[in-house]
Amino acid sequence: MDLLNWLTEPLQYGFLTRALIVTVAAAVVSAVLSCWLILMGWSLMGDAVSHAVLPGVALAYIVGIPFSIGAFVFGAGAVALIGVVRSTTKLKPDTVIGVVFTALFAAGLAIVSSTPSQIDLLHILFGNVLGVTDGELWQVLILGAVTLAVVLFKRRDLTLLAFDRTHAHVIGLNTKFLSALLLGLLALSVVVGLQAVGIILVVAMLITPGATAFLLTRSFDRMLVLAVGITVAASLAGIYASYYLDISTGAAVVLAQSLVFTVVYLVARPNGVLWQRLRVRRSRRRSPSAHVGDAPAGAVS
Amino acid sequence: MSTLSAAPPALRATNLTVSYNDVRALDGVGVSVETGSICGLVGVNGSGKSTLFKALMGLLVPAAGTVELYGRTSREARQRGLVAYVPQAEDVDWDFPVSVADVVGMGRYGLMGPSRRASAVDRAAVDAALERVGLAGLRRRQIGELSGGQRKRAFVARSIAQDAKLLLLDEPFAGVDRSSEATLTVLLKELRDEGRSVLMSTHDLAGVSQLCDSAVLLHNRVLARGRPSDVLTPSNLALAFGGALEIREP
Secondary structure, three states, X not given: OHHHHHHHHHHHOHHHHHHHHHHHHHHHHHHHHHHHHHHHOOHHHHHHHHHHOHHHHHHHHHHOOOHHHHHHHHHHHHHHHHHHHHHHOOOOHHHHHHHHHHHHHHXXXXXXXXXXXXXXXXXXXXXXXXXXXXXXXXXXXXXXHHHHHHHHHOHHHHHHHHHOHHHHHHOOOOHHHHHHXXXXXHHHHXXXXXXXXXXXXXXXXXXXXXXXXXXXXXXXXXXXHHHHHHHHHHHHHHHHHHHHHOOOHHHHHHHXXXXXXXXXXXXXXXXXXXXXHHHHHHHHHHOOXXXXXXXOOOOOO | OOOOOOOOOOEEEEEEEEEEOXXXXXXXXXXXXXXXXEEEEEOOOOOOHHHHHHHHHOOOOOOXXXXXXXXEOHHHHHHOOOEEEEOOHHHOOOOOOOEHHHHHHHHHHHHOOOOOOOOHHHHHHHHHHHHHOOOHHHOOOEHHHOOHHHHHHHHHHHHHHXXXXXXXXXXXXXXXXXXXXXXXXXXXXXXXXXXXXXXXXXXXXXXXXXXXXXXXXEOOOEEEEEOHHXXXXXXXXXXXXXXXXXXXXX
């Protein structure tokens, strides 16, 4: 039973079991949300929110309140600030996002550097999943469960919002509320995820699983299931890799997700790059003069 | 108001004025659509057709003017599910992972509970709408896997599932082949004949005289309105289209 030993050995350590639970929980919440974020075109928003929580986390440590409260306040505040600046200037959205999150991130760095003894900056930036306390574990589980419950309850409205905002408005739904709800859920999932992989890499968990699943299916429900499946597998692989290869846990988890994305990008049927190349070559051989490389489906008649 | 007076029209907009920065997109525009009729909104790109739709749907607040839908404000009409919108092709993300039946089902959301879980009634309405537009066999297809004409019919099916009384169609014949256009024309006439009202924007002049009961010629203001044959006269069209009269591609 070498394999069983190999699998159970890390779990004798309490801190590793907690790391496993926190990582999988955070990854599942992020993966579910990522399906909507990539369809809304909000990936950059995830990046912005995750960086913008730094001052919140730092202040929470200084004041001595749970880190998730500070992070959520600043995450939601960043979203609100971006919204205000966007609606009162003619700047493009990505410009506004860039200005706001770098300002908040710099403010966070300034706060951390002025109180060096209390906060370990590297832990905030890159996660400290091996040092998770029981209290932090419960914060992650409770916030994760709340986020998941709300997003799944409102999933059809959120999908409609992403697909056809005008229709949502015309049938009397409150599209501003739904946008705000999705942004709030984004902030919550950043809070959940940063404990596992840190501020810098949490955005990967909010983009990559959804992007990978999108390449694999044209059904939203299947996309959700695939994103969760992929992220759980990648989290487990990452944790074990980090234990046996002695590498950073957050980095290992994100690398595992990226590896799955790369494989899917290359070989998934029918849209993988390798299959497309193969089809082009085959059809060239069959009819050298034919026009190749057209989109396989969806051409307007 | 006497109860004997005629019912209000499906749509009545008066004196709508909208400016973007210093450019007047709509200047005192008045449009009305009688209940059970099809009205064609004709004008070149930039003539204010999309802006007018946005004002009618309450997506922008006009600087002046009023909108009444079945005698109600736009907001009330929307909340009662009276209005449906069929977007133009380029405004839709055709790679979005939803099936044809999912899209049609979205017509029912205003009638469902907060989680939008479909009841047997909702499912029956979706089935009937798909059957009606001839897409029952394609219901599981991803929306982008349909042809141009089928895509339009899927969105019309969504407004049928919604049981909307007023349909706003933005360029319904753009990117649609001739046979699909004929199918769509028949469908819209059927909907009109059961008492629904339609406002459709188009720059396809032939379609207007075939299909519409009335027409409005728009060029940031109303150049002409009335029966299509009275509106689409050579002199009016020259005004609306300037030198660039758009000839429909075969």
